[in-house]
Each structure stands twice: as structure tokens, then as C-alpha cells.
Amino acid sequence: MIRPMSPPEAVKARSTQSDRVRSVRADRIRSNKRGWDERSARYQAAVGGAEMYAGRIRWGPNGFDDAHVGVLGDVDGLDVLEIGCGAAQFGIELARRGANVTGIDLSAEQIRHGRENVRSAGVRIRLVTGNAERLRRRFGDASFDAVVSDFAAGFMDLDRLLPEVAAVLRPGGFVALAWTSPVLDCMTGAGEPPLLAFKYSYFDRTPWVDAGRDATFEFKRTYGDWVRAFAHAGLMLEDLVEPQASKGASHAEWRNFRWERTSVVPGTCIWKARKPSLASP
Numbered sequence: 001m002i003r004p005m006s007p008p009e010a011v012k013a014r015s016t017q018s019d020r021v022r023s024v025r026a027d028r029i030r031s032n033k034r035g036w037d038e039r040s041a042r043y044q045a046a047v048g049g050a051e052m053y054a055g056r057i058r059w060g061p062n063g064f065d066d067a068h069v070g071v072l073g074d075v076d077g078l079d080v081l082e083i084g085c086g087a088a089q090f091g092i093e094l095a096r097r098g099a100n101v102t103g104i105d106l107s108a109e110q111i112r113h114g115r116e117n118v119r120s121a122g123v124r125i126r127l128v129t130g131n132a133e134r135l136r137r138r139f140g141d142a143s144f145d146a147v148v149s150d151f152a153a154g155f156m157d158l159d160r161l162l163p164e165v166a167a168v169l170r171p172g173g174f175v176a177l178a179w180t181s182p183v184l185d186c187m188t189g190a191g192e193p194p195l196l197a198f199k200y201s202y203f204d205r206t207p208w209v210d211a212g213r214d215a216t217f218e219f220k221r222t223y224g225d226w227v228r229a230f231a232h233a234g235l236m237l238e239d240l241v242e243p244q245a246s247k248g249a250s251h252a253e254w255r256n257f258r259w260e261r262t263s264v265v266p267g268t269c270i271w272k273a274r275k276p277s278l279a280s281p
């Protein structure tokens with residue numbers, strides 16, 4: 001499945017106005033909720049409805065098939081929480097494979113589209129509106145075998161999110177989060193030539209705050225930032241899957257992730273970590 005570019009991705013650019021970045025950061029959760037409520041209809045029209053993944057479990061804008069990258073494997077019978085579930089297309093594929101899926105998203109509009117998709121797919125998924133940085137109070141300790149997310153974790157503060165993920169996971173359970181690679185985040189933006197050039201310092205953590213009225217806030221992180229956040233939350237990093245796009249395989253429309261780029265540098269990182277089982281020392 002090829003996801004067309006949605007309008008928000010088309011305008012993604014780092015704001016050079018530090019006062020604007022500061023003010024959006026101060027109200028990050030509310031800004032992201034407002035931003036996603038506002039863009040949800042456009043985004044869903046662009047990415048497609050319940051059948052967006054055409055019967056596959058697919059990761060990231062390049063649509064890497066889990067059957068090939070092997071992150072999730074067999075999910076039959078697992079209690080799975082999807083954070084930043086959007087309109088539940090990823091969760092629908094998990095439910096079709098026998099998982100008991102719960103989805104949480106900040107945006108009521110995204111969840112509304114999700115309920116429509118779930119109805120039309122004819123599966124059972126529990127969908128809730130809420131902040132994934134506060135899971136424990138809502139779901140309780142040790143309530144899931146797996147926590148997954150496809151392209152939402154960049155909107156979340158890992159230092160708040162991952163301790164909550166660790167709490168709601170059962171011992172031995174795993175978390176798998178897909179997001180843009182820290183390398184791609186340093187490169188020229190969508191539609192900005194040249195395609196294979198660094199534009200931003202790897203060490204610059206200035207967040208992405210888009211220029212529009214309903215700005216959203218995305219963290220910019222290094223590999224070390226990710227590793228440290230898992231370690232601080234007591235989660236054992238098992239893998240960092242960096243699928244390579246093959247020639248012509250990725251969609252040309254999601255310009256940041258064009259195959260000419262993501263066949264040379266990783267565009268998508270899928271971070272997989274596990275909560276130690278009780279038997280571990």
C-alpha cells in the first residue's frame with residue numbers, strides 16, 4: 001500500500017521563530033490535539049479508510065510489511081494497545097489476526113474516523129480518546145502483552161511515555177514504536193532539493209513546529225536519546241529495525257520518504273523493547 005502525502009506532511013518545516021516554538025512547546029498536548037482534530041479529515045481522505053493496508057500489517061510511510069520485517073510476528077490472542085492509533089487502520093489488521101486491540105489517540109476526530117473504519121471492517125476494537133503519556137491511570141498495571149505505534153511517538157515525550165508503557169505491559173511483554181529515523185530528520189524537507197543532503201545538525205533538538213494556524217509539535221531526537229529513554233524506563237531494547245526501501249517500492253507522493261532517499265538512508269526506525277519477565281535477575 002502506498003500512502004499519499006497528506007497536507008500536514010507537505011508543509012512540515014522547522015520553525016525558525018523560537019518564541020513560537022516555545023509557546024507551542026508550553027502547550028504541546030493541547031496544540032497536538034487541536035492540530036490533529038483540524039487536519040484529521042484531510043489526512044484520512046489522503047491515507048484511505050479501513051482497507052488502507054490491503055490486508056497487510058504495514059509500518060511507516062514506506063509501508064514495510066511486517067511479514068517481511070518480522071517485528072510483530074504472530075499476534076493471535078495477545079492484548080495489544082496501539083498508541084496514537086489515528087483512525088485504527090493498523091489496529092484493524094491486528095484484530096483481523098486475532099489480537100484483542102485497544103487504541104488510544106489524543107484527537108477525538110481521529111477516533112471518530114477510527115470508529116467508522118472499525119464498523120466498516122467488521123472487527124472489534126476498543127477505541128478511546130486520551131493522552132498516551134498517561135496510560136497507567138486509565139488502563140491499570142500489567143494490562144497488555146504488547147504496546148505498538150506506527151508514526152505517532154514523535155509527538156510524544158518519551159520520558160513520560162515509556163515509564164507508562166512499562167507500567168501497563170505485563171512482564172515479558174514488548175513495545176514496538178515506528179518513527180522517522182534521526183538521520184532522515186536531518187535531511188532536506190519534503191520537495192526541497194537536493195534529495196540526498198543534510199540540512200540540519202544531527203545534534204540540534206529544535207522540535208518541528210509547523211507554520212500553519214493549528215501547529216503541531218514533534219520532537220527531534222538522536223539515536224542516543226531513544227536508547228536512553230528506553231533504558232530509563234527499565235525496558236530492554238531488543239532491536240532497531242531499519243527497513244531499506246527497494247527501487248520504486250515507496251510512494252513518490254510522501255516526498256520525504258521517496259525511495260531514492262530511503263533506499264540509501266533509513267527513513268523508518270522501528271524500536272522494539274521488552275519489559276523484563278519476573279524470572280529475570
Ligand SMILES: C[S@@+](CC[C@H](N)C(=O)[O-])C[C@H]1O[C@@H](n2cnc3c(N)ncnc32)[C@H](O)[C@@H]1O
Pocket residue numbers: 029032033036047083084085086087088090104105106107110130131132133149150151152155156
Ligand atoms: C501521523 S498520525 C499516525 C496515526 C496512525 N498511527 C496512522 O498511521 O495513520 C499521529 C497520531 O498521533 C496522535 N497523537 C499525538 N500525540 C498523542 C498523544 N500524546 N497521545 C495519543 N495520541 C497522540 C495524533 O492525534 C495522530 O492521530
